[in-house]
Amino acid sequence: MRKIYYGYDTFRQDLKIxxxxxxxxxxxxxxxxxxxxxxxxxxxxxxxxRAVYAINTIGYEDTQKLQNVTVFNVPDLHRSKHVLIVDxxxxxxxxxxxxxxxxxxxxxxxxxxxxxxxxKKSAKIAPDWYxxxxxxxxSFFWTVDLLGE
Amino acid sequence: MRKIYYGYDTFRQDLKIxxxxxxxxxxxxxxxxxxxxxxxxxxxxxxxxRAVYAINTIGYEDTQKLQNVTVFNVPDLHRSKHVLIVDxxxxxxxxxxxxxxxxxxxxxxxxxxxxxxxxKKSAKIAPDWYxxxxxxxxSFFWTVDLLGE
Numbered sequence: 001m002r003k004i005y006y007g008y009d010t011f012r013q014d015l016k017i018x019x020x021x022x023x024x025x026x027x028x029x030x031x032x033x034x035x036x037x038x039x040x041x042x043x044x045x046x047x048x049x050r051a052v053y054a055i056n057t058i059g060y061e062d063t064q065k066l067q068n069v070t071v072f073n074v075p076d077l078h079r080s081k082h083v084l085i086v087d088x089x090x091x092x093x094x095x096x097x098x099x100x101x102x103x104x105x106x107x108x109x110x111x112x113x114x115x116x117x118x119x120k121k122s123a124k125i126a127p128d129w130y131x132x133x134x135x136x137x138x139s140f141f142w143t144v145d146l147l148g149e
Numbered sequence: 150m151r152k153i154y155y156g157y158d159t160f161r162q163d164l165k166i167x168x169x170x171x172x173x174x175x176x177x178x179x180x181x182x183x184x185x186x187x188x189x190x191x192x193x194x195x196x197x198x199r200a201v202y203a204i205n206t207i208g209y210e211d212t213q214k215l216q217n218v219t220v221f222n223v224p225d226l227h228r229s230k231h232v233l234i235v236d237x238x239x240x241x242x243x244x245x246x247x248x249x250x251x252x253x254x255x256x257x258x259x260x261x262x263x264x265x266x267x268x269k270k271s272a273k274i275a276p277d278w279y280x281x282x283x284x285x286x287x288s289f290f291w292t293v294d295l296l297g298e
Contacts, residue, residue, distance in 0.1 A: 008157040008161075012294050012295070015295055016295060019295065031186070031203070033190075033193075033201050033202070033203070034189075034190055034193045034194065034199070034201045037180070037186045037187065037189060037190035037193075037201065037203075038186065038187045038190045038191075038291075040183075040186060041182075041183055041186035041187045041190075041291050042187075042291050042294070042295055043295075044182075044183045044186075045183065045291050045292045045295070046295040046296070050183070050207070051205075052182050052183045052186065052203075052205075053182070053203060053205065053222055054180070054182070054186075054201075054202060054203035056200075056201075056202065056224075058199070072225060073202055073224040073225060075205075075222040076221060076222060142187075142190050142191050142194050143194045145161050145191070146161070146164055146165060146168065146191055146192075146194070146195040147195070
């Protein structure tokens, strides 16, 4: 698999494409940490939404070697009617599926939408909006930019 | 007051300075949303810390025209011993003071440190580490970069 560097300028361009695609109103932005944090920050500013929250997940293999995801730090969404969940990449889809399951259980009246930069066609769930197909290994700037000289 | 554009490249350089200054160990990074989200994301990756959380605040004037800050979406910090709180700027200090008050009340055994990019000397509280004095009005890239052409 090719490894591509995903720099800030590309990120900015892709977010501009993403906001062109997003054709629903929402009152809350929910970042899946860590991958969705920078996206949520930029979109919160762009849409002038102060309700920018984060949610955490841990993925691990159980004894049957199945991928399990635990969701924690669920924010208070009682005043949220339409929530845009953001992540960098929808890969297997395991994380998003579990996050949605937990959120819909806790907030059955709330609408949830999903936006991501990358989407792998083999994922269990498709985001409502995304920018690029995930065909390569993506080295995001937030992962590598502080490591170099 | 001068208005300066604070672009991603400057942000990256300043974060490299910040991590050189930070001389304490911590196990958790807590972003004050929205301003601290991108910082928390980059630092979480740099330090390889998955416990990157967010906390929300709302500032408002009360009937006496005093600035009040309400803190909400406090994450679960029961397993956190040393928490690095991050924000873009410590200006009046009102937000940080209130966040610290709430956190210390809920988690009296936990150590809290504060890191920011900017610090205004007139603030009620100083961050443990910061990079630049806030003398101008700062237009952060996350606020303005999606608005241009």
